[in-house]
Amino acid sequence: MSSTTNGQWYPPEWPDRIRALANGELTPAEPRRAATVLLLRDGSGGLAVHMLRRRASMAFAGGAYAYPGGSVDPRDERPVAWAGPSRAQWAVRMGVDPATAQTIVCAAVRETFEEAGVLLAGTSADTVVADTTGEDWERDRAALVAHELSFADFLGRRGLVLRSDLLGAWARWITPEFEPRRYDTWFFVAALPEGQRTRNASTEADRTVWIRPEEAAAGYDRGELLMMPPTIATLRGLQPYATAADALAAAEAQDLTPVLARARLVNGAIELSWPGHDEFTKHITQNDAATGAPGGGGPDGPSDSPGPSGGTPT
Numbered sequence: 001m002s003s004t005t006n007g008q009w010y011p012p013e014w015p016d017r018i019r020a021l022a023n024g025e026l027t028p029a030e031p032r033r034a035a036t037v038l039l040l041r042d043g044s045g046g047l048a049v050h051m052l053r054r055r056a057s058m059a060f061a062g063g064a065y066a067y068p069g070g071s072v073d074p075r076d077e078r079p080v081a082w083a084g085p086s087r088a089q090w091a092v093r094m095g096v097d098p099a100t101a102q103t104i105v106c107a108a109v110r111e112t113f114e115e116a117g118v119l120l121a122g123t124s125a126d127t128v129v130a131d132t133t134g135e136d137w138e139r140d141r142a143a144l145v146a147h148e149l150s151f152a153d154f155l156g157r158r159g160l161v162l163r164s165d166l167l168g169a170w171a172r173w174i175t176p177e178f179e180p181r182r183y184d185t186w187f188f189v190a191a192l193p194e195g196q197r198t199r200n201a202s203t204e205a206d207r208t209v210w211i212r213p214e215e216a217a218a219g220y221d222r223g224e225l226l227m228m229p230p231t232i233a234t235l236r237g238l239q240p241y242a243t244a245a246d247a248l249a250a251a252e253a254q255d256l257t258p259v260l261a262r263a264r265l266v267n268g269a270i271e272l273s274w275p276g277h278d279e280f281t282k283h284i285t286q287n288d289a290a291t292g293a294p295g296g297g298g299p300d301g302p303s304d305s306p307g308p309s310g311g312t313p314t
Helices: 014-022 087-094 098-116 135-145 151-158 213-221 229-238 244-251 286-291
Strands: 032-043 046-054 069-071 161-163 167-174 183-191 205-211 262-266 269-274 277-284
Touching: 014 262, 014 269, 014 277, 032 098, 032 229, 032 244, 046 098, 046 213, 046 229, 046 244, 069 098, 087 098, 087 167, 098 135, 098 151, 098 161, 098 167, 098 183, 135 151, 167 229, 167 244, 183 229, 183 244, 205 213, 213 229, 229 277
Parallel strands: 032 183
Antiparallel strands: 032 046, 032 069, 046 205, 167 183, 262 269, 269 277
């Protein structure tokens, strides 16, 4: 990544790919559906969010802070015991069909368990498991990660009900068309269930933290915490809320219009923007591209410009 005045992740190969797309030399990849979850908890200092740092060795966004998340598994469409808003209700909220809504919600719950050890499920519609730290839980988690066990079979074998009511849909970001790997990522919020605790269960992360959204955003602004646009945008969106319950209640009114970066050539220079998020706007000249230094940014900040996510690239 080239250096910027804040912590915005910016791969140096973007200008070449953007020009290739503009010249018709690049065919956009089809985005894969993905889900990521902003786990929240209340503390003495206020609302905190769980974040992980991607290993520096990762090819995509190495060193960037994100949330637990990942791609939809085709098996996420298998029938599961379900509590909370129905699949049809989720479909209306998300603007998709009920089957697709299930796969995305299942992916959100599954990935949270796989990467953070937190499970949004219970033995009934009004309970949630209190502890997932035993060796038997770890065996199942590892089997899910290895695709040796489907999420439906995992829940069914343990007699568990997926608690969709513990999630709130928060945002939707789609990886830019010039990226080789693209994701259509849904961001959810969820409160850490009582009795459960997070742990770094992801092989892609070298650190996890609980941090107040305003502290994480300040670290980004100082250039100390590297993040992709969806990550910092969702962090800023959490700042008005004092508690996890407040954030979950606010989820119902969040705009789920997909955010997709736009790139265009203006007098030979690249203008890169994310609609509705002026702080990420970049103007990249030929000289900037040669040096890997992005040019001036939008009105809300200096030079600067996601994925799933969270832990998912967007």
